[in-house]
Amino acid sequence: MEKMDGKVIVITGGSSGMGAAMAKDFVTRGAKVAIFDLDEEKGNHLVAEAGDAAAYYKIDVTSKAEIKKGIQSVEEKYGPLTTLVNSAGVSKMVPFLESTEELWDLTMDVNLKATFLCCQIAIERMLEHGGGEILNMSSLSGKKASSWQTIYCASKFGVQGLTQSIAKEFADQNIRVNSICPGIVYTEMWEKLKHEYARKRNIDPEEVMDYFKGNIPMHRLVEMKDVINAAVFLLTEKASYLTGQSINLVGGEWMD
Template identity: 30%
Template sequence: MSRLAGKTALITGAARGQGAAAARRVVDEGGRVMITDVAEAEGKELAASLGEAAAFTRLDVTSEQGWQEAVLATVEHFGGLDVLVNNAGMLMFRELEHTTLGEYEQIVSINQVGTFLGMRSVIGPMERSGGGSIVNLSSVEGLAGMPQVAAYTASKFAIRGMTKVAALELGSKGIRVNSVHPGLIDTGMIGDAMGSAEVDLAPAGNLVALGRIGEPAEIAALVAFLASDDSSYCTGSEFVADGGSTAAHSLNRPRYGVRSG
C-alpha cells in the first residue's frame, strides 16, 4: 500500500508498543516517520530497522522546548510535517481516595498536557504545508469510566474534548483532528502499570463481543486511515476500536466495591 506516500508523520511514545506499531504501519504505507520517545535506545533501534524512511529524536512530551526541537528536527530531516500522532501515555491503577496529587498531575501532564503541546506545536508547519492530520490517542476510558483509573480517565476525556475544539479551530487551515479510542490492547501498558508484572489478559478479552483483546496492528491500521487522505472528510470525530466493550449495558458488568453483609 502507498496511501501515505509523500507524507511525514511524527509519532510520540513510538519506541515500542502501540506507537511502534503505528510507526511501522506508516512506513509500510509509503510514508516517513519521526519516532519520538524518552526511551532512546529502543527508539533508535526501531528507526534503524525501518531504514531511511524513519528517524529518531528524543522527546519528553511534557516539555515545550522539547516539542519545538522535535518538530524542527522533523521538518529539517524530512522537509515537512503532515501527520501528528499523539500516542505517548501513562496508565496507573489506584483508587481515587489513595491517589496522590503528584500521581494525578503526572498522568495529566503526560497524557493531557503532552497532547495539548503537540497539537499546538504542529499547527504552523502543517499550515505551511497546506494542511495535515492530527490523530490523538484517547481510550474507551475517554468515553466512560472505570474503577481505579481516575487520573487516566480524566486525561483521556480531556483529549476527547480538546480534539473537538482543535477540529473546529483548525478546519479552515486544512488540518483535521480526530481521536482514537482503543479498548484493551496487548501493548504491555497494563503490565507496566502493575510494576512490570506478567498479566494474563485473556479473561478480560472474553468479556467483549469479539472474545479477545486487540492487537497493536489493529489500532495502527485505524491510525493510518486517519493519517491518510482516505479520511479527508473526517474531523472532530471519535473512532472506537474496542472489540465491542462499549456496546455492553452496565447490567452485564460486575459491580465494583459491592458491600458485604
C-alpha cells in the first residue's frame, strides 16, 4: 500500500462522494486529513469514524477569509499543509436557454473561483515550507462538450486551464498541480442529475446509468477505487515528474 505518512491534506467537498472516499482512504495510509465542506452532519460523521487523524471544518470554499482561517487552524492542529484536494463542486443539467445567471454564478463560484482561491492560499503556505502537491477534481466535462451542461462544462474547462497554468508557474518550486477527469461516478451528485438527464433523453431515471454504461467502451461507471488509485498516484512520489497533467477516468470514452 502506498503510504501517505507525514502528509497534511485539506480536502474541499470532503463530506460527500469522492472527497469523502479519498479522506477515508488517505487516513488509512497515515495522512492527517482536514475536510472543508458546508455539510456539517456528514463531515462530522466521517471524522468521528476516522479518529484523531481527521478533522471537519465548516467552510464555504467560495470565501477567501474562511479558507484562510481554515488553513491556519489546520496547520495549528496538524502542522504544515503539504497537500490540497479540490473536490467541492456543484452540477446541474439544464437546457442552455433555461440556464440562469444565478446558476452561472453558483457553478463558477464553487467549481472555479473556489479552486482558484484554495490553490492560491495553499500555495502561499506551501512556499513557506518547501513545496507540496495539489489535485483538482475536474471532469470529462472539462475536456468534452455536452449539451444541457454549458455552465458546468465552462467551469470545468476553466479548472483545466487553472491547473495547467498554476502547474507551470510553480513547477520549479517543488509544487505539483494535476487534475483527474472522471466520467460518471455514482455519488449524491448523480442522485439528482439522473432525473435531469432522464428529462434530456426522455427516458426513465432508473434507466440512465445503464444508458451510460452502454456508451462507455468498458461498459461500467467509474468506481471509487479508480478515483482513489489515481489520486494516490498523483499525490505521492510515483508521480514526482508529473505536473499540469490530467488523468481521464473514463473507461476509454475519451482519449485526449
